Amino acid sequence: MENSEKLKNSKEVIAYLAECFPQCFVATGEAKPLKIGIFKDLAERLAEDPKVSKTLLRTALRQYTSSWRYLHGLKAGMSRVDLDGEPVAN
Numbered sequence: 001m002e003n004s005e006k007l008k009n010s011k012e013v014i015a016y017l018a019e020c021f022p023q024c025f026v027a028t029g030e031a032k033p034l035k036i037g038i039f040k041d042l043a044e045r046l047a048e049d050p051k052v053s054k055t056l057l058r059t060a061l062r063q064y065t066s067s068w069r070y071l072h073g074l075k076a077g078m079s080r081v082d083l084d085g086e087p088v089a090n
Contacts, residue, residue, distance in 0.1 A: 005051070006050065006051055006052075006053070007051050007052055007056065009056075010056070010059050010060035010063045010064075011060075013052060013056055013057060013059075013060035014027065014060050014063070014064050015027055016051065016052065017042070017060070017064075020046075021083045021084070021085075022085075023081070023083075023084055023085025023086075024038075024081055024082065024083050024084070024085050025064070026069075029069070030069055030072055030073045031064070031067070031069045031070040031072075031073045032073055032080075032081045032085070033070075033073060033074050033075075033078050033079070033080045033081065034065065034070075034080055034081065035080045035081060035082045035083075035088045036080065038061070038082070038083065039057070039058060039061055041082065041083050042057055042061070042083065043057065045083060
């Protein structure tokens with residue numbers, strides 16, 4: 001996805017997020033619990049990115065966090081991560 005063509009669906013956005021933020025998002029395997037409020041962080045970091053609209057970003061994030069891969073990764077006591085994969089306070 002090297003060109004600046006606008007992403008068209010949630011699947012493409014999730015793949016793009018995994019490419020841009022590999023310490024936070026994964027395309028396959030068990031997902032890490034995300035920081036509460038991560039949408040705001042994503043919107044700020046991707047504000048100048050012509051590929052992703054906020055609306056599609058919100059939809060993709062909702063799909064990602066409701067997937068079995070993500071829900072399976074939510075375990076009591078696990079740290080949530082920010083966009084750089086750093087643990088944050090719950």
